Amino acid sequence: MISVKRAAITDLEILVPLFEAYREFYKMESNTVRSTAFLKARLEQRESIIFIAFWGDTPAGFVQLYPLFSSTRLQRLWLLNDLYVSPAHRQKRLGISLIQKAQKWCVTSKAAGLMLETEKNNLPGNRLYPKVGFNLDQEHNFYFWDVPD
Secondary structure (H helix, E strand, O other): OEEEEEOOHHHHHHHHHHHHHHHHHOOOOOOHHHHHHHHHHHHHOOOOEEEEEEEOOEEEEEEEEEEEEEOOOOEEEEEEEEEEEOHHHOOOOHHHHHHHHHHHHHHHOOOOOEEOOOOOOOHHHHHHHHHOOOOOOOOOOOOOOOOOO
16 A cells, blocks of 8 residues: 655645645744745755655655765765655554665665654654664764854
8 A cells, every 4th residue: 555656846746735744743834835946946956855655546755865975984875854744644654664765765876874863852753763773873962053044
């Protein structure tokens, strides 16, 4: 019942509602026009890889990967930036299927690995990621700088 395919420009119509639901989950205001433009640009400019999961014929989730590079490893890394499964399709292994597709892409693209971050209070994610082979990095601090308004 689960299938996963790489997204193309022709998939924007089914991808945008999932992307908007993902953004709303993170308390972002809905903006279909900007979301469509954002995803279209990522796909056209080959700045991200997006896989869409289907439950039968129903689009039910997606994962988006962004390329990074490791100077110390002298290789590409992929940032698993976005992972979303619609509430009606959770607990059906779609998240696992999407991550496994991302892991296969990592191998295919000869990358060193996948990295991700999630909030400490994201209990489902923090339970899922170790199950699919991710290790919690307890040796490094993560910092972020916002451009001032």
